Amino acid sequence: MEIEPTKSELEILQVLWHHGPSTVRFVNDKLNEQKRAVQYTSTLKLMQIMAEKQMLTRDESQMKHIYIPLIEEGQTKEFLLEKFVDNMYNGSSSSLVMQLLGNKKTSKEEISELRALLDEFDKNNA
Amino acid sequence: MEIEPTKSELEILQVLWHHGPSTVRFVNDKLNEQKRAVQYTSTLKLMQIMAEKQMLTRDESQMKHIYIPLIEEGQTKEFLLEKFVDNMYNGSSSSLVMQLLGNKKTSKEEISELRALLDEFDKNNA
DNA sequence: TTGTTCGTACGAAATTTTTCCTACCTTTGT
DNA sequence: ACAAAGGTAGGAAAAATTTCGTACGAACAA
Numbered sequence: 001m002e003i004e005p006t007k008s009e010l011e012i013l014q015v016l017w018h019h020g021p022s023t024v025r026f027v028n029d030k031l032n033e034q035k036r037a038v039q040y041t042s043t044l045k046l047m048q049i050m051a052e053k054q055m056l057t058r059d060e061s062q063m064k065h066i067y068i069p070l071i072e073e074g075q076t077k078e079f080l081l082e083k084f085v086d087n088m089y090n091g092s093s094s095s096l097v098m099q100l101l102g103n104k105k106t107s108k109e110e111i112s113e114l115r116a117l118l119d120e121f122d123k124n125n126a
Numbered sequence: 127m128e129i130e131p132t133k134s135e136l137e138i139l140q141v142l143w144h145h146g147p148s149t150v151r152f153v154n155d156k157l158n159e160q161k162r163a164v165q166y167t168s169t170l171k172l173m174q175i176m177a178e179k180q181m182l183t184r185d186e187s188q189m190k191h192i193y194i195p196l197i198e199e200g201q202t203k204e205f206l207l208e209k210f211v212d213n214m215y216n217g218s219s220s221s222l223v224m225q226l227l228g229n230k231k232t233s234k235e236e237i238s239e240l241r242a243l244l245d246e247f248d249k250n251n252a
Numbered sequence: 253t254t255g256t257t258c259g260t261a262c263g264a265a266a267t268t269t270t271t272c273c274t275a276c277c278t279t280t281g282t
Numbered sequence: 283a284c285a286a287a288g289g290t291a292g293g294a295a296a297a298a299t300t301t302c303g304t305a306c307g308a309a310c311a312a
Contacts (some may be wrong), residue, residue, distance in 0.1 A: 006269060010213065015284070025134075025288085042271045049269095063278065063289060074132070077214055081225055085134065085208055088203055091225050094239035099200075099207055100219050102246050114222035118241055121227050132299060142284095151258085170260070189259060189308065245284050259308075264301105271296070280290070 003071055004080075008035055011035055012043070016056070017073040023064045129197055130206075135176055137161055138169070142182070145198040149190045 005013055016022055028043040030031045051054045059066040089095040103112070118126055131139055141156045153230060154169040173193055178181045185192040215218040227237070 007213075008270065011301080014213075016131055024290090037272095039272060040242075040288090041273080041290090044232045045272085045292090046270075058171075065290080074228075077136065078225060078229055080214065080228065081222065085141075087133075088206065093229075094243060097223060097226075098243055099204055100223075101151055103208065103219075103241060110219045111244075114223055115244055115248075117220060117224055117227060118237075118244060121237070122241075134300065150260090164300095165302060166258095167260095167303080170312080172300075174261080175256095190259090191260080255312085257310075261305085264303085266301070268299070269297080273294080275291085276289100277291100279302100280287075281287085282283100
């Protein structure tokens, strides 16, 4: 993995990962709903660039091109998370989680969820 | 908190947080040791800009100015982590931790560390 | 004293990322 | 047929970030 999506590229990838292959129009609408105001041609341009970079591919058989992510969600996020942990917490995952637990915005539900995950993990790795 | 350090700014902040108030020379040396080749004047410029932005302040009483972080480590990292979780995992911390657990690079030690953290947390919040 | 080293200031340039204008083509509705 | 709506392509510009050259003063060593 040598591909590091920029902030805006990641926004687009999220839409495609979440909703599957989509037109530019669809992605642009989602961004405007969920994120911020952005012109159609800006999104178009970015997605074209992403296709050049081999981050996406597209089906041009119809006039409305369908864009398809070429990089896999889990793999990409794992890569980005690893970089984040390295940069911010000197590679220590537990430091990150400690920060998470100290964060007021992390809800009780999230925390019991965390505990369940860890139990599950232990069970499978006993 | 409205201050969002850039990638390079964060590198500088990490040095200052870790080593305390420092000269440009010191920070630049650390960056070259730990990160990548970068000219002295580049680091200088960046730290001057950060001072303008009120991210740092400096003691100019000596010729070698001493730069001091104005934003707090924990608070800043919490903010950045929250944004990361929002952007990448739609705000779900447990999704992030799940990714962490699935990551081969997360060691067994890290995981028992995690479990200990969670136990500790529960004890204090029973 | 004099030259070398080390510091800051400043401006400009290079790079990266993001945004949008314009042109032009296709589809659709009247 | 024709206008309106919606599509892509491409270039340029804007914005954000990063890098560095040059000038010049202070400290220091010979």
